[in-house]
Amino acid sequence: MNYTDRIKFVPTEMKKEKPLTDQLEFGKTFTDHMFMMDYDQEKGWHDPKIVPYQPLIIDPAAMVYHYGQTVFEGLKAYLTEDNRVLLFRPEKNMTRMNSSNERLCIPPIDEELVLQALKKLIAIDRDWIPASEGTSLYIRPFVIATEPYLGVAPSKKYKFMIILSPVGSYYKEGIHPVKILVENEYVRAVSGGTGTVKTAGNYAASLKAQELATSKGYSQVLWLDGLHRKYIEEVGSMNIFFKIKGEVITPALNGSILEGVTRNSILMLLNHWGVPVTERKLSIDEVYQAAIDGELEEAFGTGTAAVISPVGALFMNEQEILINNGRTGELSKKLYDTLTGIQLGTQPDPFNWMVEVQS
Amino acid sequence: MNYTDRIKFVPTEMKKEKPLTDQLEFGKTFTDHMFMMDYDQEKGWHDPKIVPYQPLIIDPAAMVYHYGQTVFEGLKAYLTEDNRVLLFRPEKNMTRMNSSNERLCIPPIDEELVLQALKKLIAIDRDWIPASEGTSLYIRPFVIATEPYLGVAPSKKYKFMIILSPVGSYYKEGIHPVKILVENEYVRAVSGGTGTVKTAGNYAASLKAQELATSKGYSQVLWLDGLHRKYIEEVGSMNIFFKIKGEVITPALNGSILEGVTRNSILMLLNHWGVPVTERKLSIDEVYQAAIDGELEEAFGTGTAAVISPVGALFMNEQEILINNGRTGELSKKLYDTLTGIQLGTQPDPFNWMVEVQS
Ligand SMILES: Cc1ncc(COP(=O)(O)O)c(C=O)c1O
Ligand SMILES: Cc1ncc(COP(=O)(O)O)c(C=O)c1O
Numbered sequence: 001m002n003y004t005d006r007i008k009f010v011p012t013e014m015k016k017e018k019p020l021t022d023q024l025e026f027g028k029t030f031t032d033h034m035f036m037m038d039y040d041q042e043k044g045w046h047d048p049k050i051v052p053y054q055p056l057i058i059d060p061a062a063m064v065y066h067y068g069q070t071v072f073e074g075l076k077a078y079l080t081e082d083n084r085v086l087l088f089r090p091e092k093n094m095t096r097m098n099s100s101n102e103r104l105c106i107p108p109i110d111e112e113l114v115l116q117a118l119k120k121l122i123a124i125d126r127d128w129i130p131a132s133e134g135t136s137l138y139i140r141p142f143v144i145a146t147e148p149y150l151g152v153a154p155s156k157k158y159k160f161m162i163i164l165s166p167v168g169s170y171y172k173e174g175i176h177p178v179k180i181l182v183e184n185e186y187v188r189a190v191s192g193g194t195g196t197v198k199t200a201g202n203y204a205a206s207l208k209a210q211e212l213a214t215s216k217g218y219s220q221v222l223w224l225d226g227l228h229r230k231y232i233e234e235v236g237s238m239n240i241f242f243k244i245k246g247e248v249i250t251p252a253l254n255g256s257i258l259e260g261v262t263r264n265s266i267l268m269l270l271n272h273w274g275v276p277v278t279e280r281k282l283s284i285d286e287v288y289q290a291a292i293d294g295e296l297e298e299a300f301g302t303g304t305a306a307v308i309s310p311v312g313a314l315f316m317n318e319q320e321i322l323i324n325n326g327r328t329g330e331l332s333k334k335l336y337d338t339l340t341g342i343q344l345g346t347q348p349d350p351f352n353w354m355v356e357v358q359s
Numbered sequence: 360m361n362y363t364d365r366i367k368f369v370p371t372e373m374k375k376e377k378p379l380t381d382q383l384e385f386g387k388t389f390t391d392h393m394f395m396m397d398y399d400q401e402k403g404w405h406d407p408k409i410v411p412y413q414p415l416i417i418d419p420a421a422m423v424y425h426y427g428q429t430v431f432e433g434l435k436a437y438l439t440e441d442n443r444v445l446l447f448r449p450e451k452n453m454t455r456m457n458s459s460n461e462r463l464c465i466p467p468i469d470e471e472l473v474l475q476a477l478k479k480l481i482a483i484d485r486d487w488i489p490a491s492e493g494t495s496l497y498i499r500p501f502v503i504a505t506e507p508y509l510g511v512a513p514s515k516k517y518k519f520m521i522i523l524s525p526v527g528s529y530y531k532e533g534i535h536p537v538k539i540l541v542e543n544e545y546v547r548a549v550s551g552g553t554g555t556v557k558t559a560g561n562y563a564a565s566l567k568a569q570e571l572a573t574s575k576g577y578s579q580v581l582w583l584d585g586l587h588r589k590y591i592e593e594v595g596s597m598n599i600f601f602k603i604k605g606e607v608i609t610p611a612l613n614g615s616i617l618e619g620v621t622r623n624s625i626l627m628l629l630n631h632w633g634v635p636v637t638e639r640k641l642s643i644d645e646v647y648q649a650a651i652d653g654e655l656e657e658a659f660g661t662g663t664a665a666v667i668s669p670v671g672a673l674f675m676n677e678q679e680i681l682i683n684n685g686r687t688g689e690l691s692k693k694l695y696d697t698l699t700g701i702q703l704g705t706q707p708d709p710f711n712w713m714v715e716v717q718s
Contacts, residue, residue, distance in 0.1 A: 017661050030420060057414045061389060065503050068427040068559025069566065105566045121527060140509060144424050150386025150524060152562050163419050167510060185551060185679030190585045200427025201560015202509050204555045205465045207428065211513060225587055226549045227387025229588045237511060241639060312585060 002118050003048070003113045007035075008255030011124075012052035013194075013216075021130045021322045026305065027138065027151065031125040035162040039107055046213060048113065050096055050121055050335065052161065057274035061148035062156040069145035070339045071100040074169075074304050075261070077122050077137040077357060079129045080345035085122060085357040088343050090115055097141060100197035105154035106143055114141060116225045118162055124357045125164055134169025134340075138305075175336055177312025177328055178301075180235060181218035182284055183209045184316070188233065188256075195233075195256035202258075210236060220301070224284060225256065232282050238301030238309060240264035248277040248299070255274045260276045262302040268333060268351060275331070291321040298329030307343075308336040362407070362472045363479050367419055369413035370483075380489045383527030385664065388499065390484040394476045394521040398466055404519065407472065410482055420507035422514040428504035428558045430459040433663050434620070435526075436481050436496040436716060438488045444716040445704050446482060446498075447663075449474055451620045451628030454499075457499060459556035465502055466515035473500060474563025477521055478716045484523055485718055490546070495700075497664075529665045534695055536671025536687055537660075539594060540577035541643055542568045543675070547615075549585035549591065554592075554615035561617075569595060577674060579660070583643060584615065591641050597668060598622035604650045605617035606655070608635040615678040625694060626709060643658065643675065650680040657688030666702075667695040 012032045019029050030053050037048040073093045078086050094111035101108055118139060124127075125247075129137040141162045145155030184207040189195025194202055206221070213221045221255045222240065225231040233250050236238055239260040248270055253259055272276040290296040299311035310333075312326035323329075338353050341347030342354065378388050389412050422428050432452045437445050451700045453470035460467055477498060481488075486498045500521045545568040547583030548554025553561055565580075572580045582598065584590040591610050593599055598619040600609045607629055612618055629636040649655040650673075660672035669692075671683040672684035682688075699708030701713065 001613065027420070027466060028507075031505075034419060053419075055416045055418050057416055059392060059414050060412075061499075061519055061524075065423065065501060065560075066431055066499070067562035067566075070424060070427065072425055094526055101565060104563055105570055118449055138509070139366045140425070142418075142424060148387075148389070150497070152565065152569065154566050165420075187549055187551030190549040190552070192544060192547055192585060192588075193549070193552075194560070199560070199563060200423075200425060201558070201563050203426035204558060204560050205426045206511065207426075207513050208462060210511065211464055226551060229551075250444070274424060304649070 002029065003116045006048065006116055007120055007216045008049035008123070010049065010051045013105060013308070019166065021132045021135060021168070022167055024130060024135060026167045027165050029165055031128040031164040031166070033125050035121045039158040039160070039240060041156050045107070045109060048117060050124060052091065054083070056159070058146055059148035061150060063145035063147055063149060065154055066077045066150060067145070068201050069106065069155055069197070070106055070143060071097060071104055071106055072099045072140060072142035072198050072200070076304060077129060077139060078343050080232070084151040084343055085126060085129060085359070086343065086354040087357060089261055089353045090118065090355055092264070093141070096261070097197065099198055101143065101199045103194060104199055106145070106158060109143070109160055121164065121274065122357050126162065126359055128166050129133065130166045130168070136167055140166045141176060152231045169204065169359055171330050175308070175310065175328055175333065177326055178219040179217065179313040180220050180313065181213040181216060181312050182314055183213070183223055183228055183314035187211070188223040189228035191255035196258060198258065203356055206236065222314065225254070227343060230283050230285070232284055232287065233257050237305060238303035240301050241266065242282065242287055242296065243298040243329065245295045246331065246333070248275055249282050249284050252275050255285040259353050260303055262307065265327040265353065266302050269335065269338060272350060287314070288316070288321060291323070296323055298332055300321050300329070300332040307339050308332055312357060329350045360471060362475045365406035366479055369408065369410045371580040377487060379526065380491045380494055380527070383489060383494060383525055385526050386524050388524055390419055390487040390523040390525070392480060392493055394480045394483050394518045394600060398519070399518040400515050404466070404468060407476060409483060415518070417505055418507035420509060420597045421510060421701065422504035422506050426511055427558070427560045428463055428514055429502060430456060430463055430465055431501035431557050431559070432456045434498050434662060436488060436498060437702050438490050441704070443704060444488060444718070445702065445713040446702055446716060448624065448712045449477065449714055451623070452500070455557065455618070455620070459558055460502065462553060465504070465517060468502070468519055470663060476638045480521055480523065481716050487523065487525050489527070489594055490636065494505065494530040495526055495528045497524045505566065532666070534669065534692065535685055536669040536685055538576065538674065539579050539581050539670050540572040540575060541673055541675035542572070542580040542582055543569070543588055543589070546585035547582040550614035552615065555612070555617060555640070557617065558566060563659055565595065573671045579674065584650070589642050589644070591643055592616050594636060594660045595631065597662035598624065599660050600658065601646055601655065602712065604654045605635060607634055607690070608641050609638055610641050611638040619662055621663060621666065624698065624712065625661050628694065628697060630710060646673070647675070647680060650682070655689055658677040658682045659688070659691040659694070667691055668696055
């Protein structure tokens with residue numbers, strides 16, 4: 001179905017100045033336009049339009065401000081050397097958005113419409129996609145509940161939007177390992193809660209632990225399960241992998257971990273390469289023991305922002321363990337190079353992941 | 360310290376029509392004015408003002424929309440027969456708001472300033488306080504993160520606001536028992552999470568279970584603990600009490616239950632009356648066993664909205680138990696009458712709970 005022509009377009013009358021590519025920061029600059037669409041009970045999702053980037057005008061009683069009924073997604077568009085614009089597995093984000101919507105009692109959104117809207121918006125703001133290595137255009141679709149009502153119940157009105165932000169290289173001086181703190185006081189999510197979906201409250205709940213970790217010099221926290229405080233879940237906004245005695249292990253999806261698109265892609269790549277890889281319960285003790293026994297070879301996080309983030313050290317119970325002497329492991333590097341190569345169109349794309357945006 | 364004179368006041372130019380008292384619904388109508396105050400890193404909380412009730416103009420990248428960094432409170436003002444305006448223990452809400460802020464990495468707010476702002480706002484919109492029995496003015500202070508930034512980190516900018524909503528009698532035909540479903544799939548909160556504070560994400564997470572309960576004919580869900588799915592926590596927006604063999608029992612504050620102001624007040628009243636009352640772990644099995652043994656005498660929820668809400672039936676594992684034959688218990692009734700009497704100034708206020716708003 002072709003929705004593109006049904007999406008109204010109101011061009012901006014005043015184009016903003018674009019930031020210098022080497023001064024880009026994650027999520028601080030936004031492009032000239034945004035996509036928006038409204039929902040109410042009579043009309044369903046209606047009035048899709050691309051308009052100048054502008055503030056929202058919303059009643060202070062809108063439910064998003066009080067009960068956090070909201071869902072978001074995050075993906076990227078890349079500019080290739082031959083000047084094509086590629087999206088990385090965008091349909092995965094659309095599907096995940098709708099499973100988040102289901103959990104949050106938000107009406108489902110036509111995935112094909114959103115994908116076409118996304119492409120149209122990117123084509124319009126194409127000049128904003130930065131060109132130098134490691135940069136990209138971060139895409140943030142999100143839904144918020146806008147009914148002005150203080151009762152705790154699903155909202156009867158919503159706004160769906162897409163905003164775009166040109167982002168710099170995650171690694172300013174090339175890929176380098178991060179130090180991570182194992183969190184044993186705060187909990188991110190628990191089975192039966194909202195950990196498997198991308199909704200605002202999960203991130204609000206994580207701020208305190210993140211703040212404490214930062215103050216101790218660690219860049220992220222590693223979450224343990226809320227039940228036993230023992231099994232590894234994930235990192236701030238990444239899934240996590242460990243390589244122990246030649247085998248790559250990542251925590252199995254257990255009802256409280258977010259299923260990352262990058263995680264899924266890494267699993268596919270490793271299988272494709274014939275590297276032994278397992279999704280299973282993995283305790284922090286097992287990882288520490290492997291480190292003591294000299295069998296912990298690598299650890300890395302996976303996510304849209306950093307792609308692959310090698311973990312150089314873990315800190316728990318006043319004890320820090322170094323991983324691969326604090327250096328980027330061979331497999332982490334190979335995965336990073338392959339994935340970014342596929343995303344930038346410089347490497348073959350064996351699974352047909354990339355989707356081109358026509359201008 | 361007198362802040363009142365420092366709060367700027369911009370009166371509305373167009374007073375809204377007030378709803379008829381018998382048509383008031385909870386949280387749908389708002390008064391003519393609202394209080395607002397901004398935070399940034401240079402000025403701290405600044406520019407407190409009372410302005411006409413109006414939509415907020417906020418960047419779509421504001422952190423509240425994406426990462427749910429927000430806190431709220433809920434309390435009420437009552438109009439007495441001799442035309443005084445009384446607040447119920449407002450300082451408890453101010454303290455709780457700041458502990459919520461602490462957990463959510465939101466800068467603390469001067470409690471005395473907020474209390475004075477609240478009184479000034481209520482005095483201005485005093486005509487909105489409905490007069491007939493059971494009605495009141497619901498007060499919603501809240502904080503939202505407004506920095507336009509997609510990084511997961513505490514916001515550097517916030518808005519604090521107070522909005523007011525005249526609310527009707529919770530019980531249209533007098534106090535009557537509700538039927539409650541014991542939730543055993545979804546979890547509201549877990550120790551280490553945000554269950555002890557009033558933040559948006561907790562309520563977003565609860566919508567799904569609430570929706571399912573409503574579709575089965577139950578008005579609320581009873582949450583069990585996220586660890587064992589066994590111990591009773593609380594109801595949608597109420598704490599819960601059971602009377603078993605003459606003893607009143609409520610779940611002890613365990614790191615995942617919200618400490619209700621009403622809960623605390625009920626504990627004080629029961630102690631004052633010499634009724635045996637215990638805060639401890641209480642399993643759902645114990646309650647069911649007490650029901651089977653004929654020892655479960657009453658159950659009731661406590662919260663600002665309903666004050667006391669008698670529980671007439673509990674449903675779990677396809678089995679419904681009736682409590683006190685589905686009728687309001689004697690103690691529930693006495694607590695309801697006493698508390699509403701204190702709030703309306705028709706009964707003595709032994710603990711000096713009520714705070715008058717001077718006009
Ligand atoms: C909590 C959490 N885990 C994992 C991820 C990684 O997911 P993806 O690979 O889809 O970016 C993200 C980021 O999106 C996240 O927010
Ligand atoms: C989750 C939750 N529990 C309990 C309560 C009862 O608290 P209070 O008595 O302060 O209204 C509320 C309502 O405020 C609530 O939202």
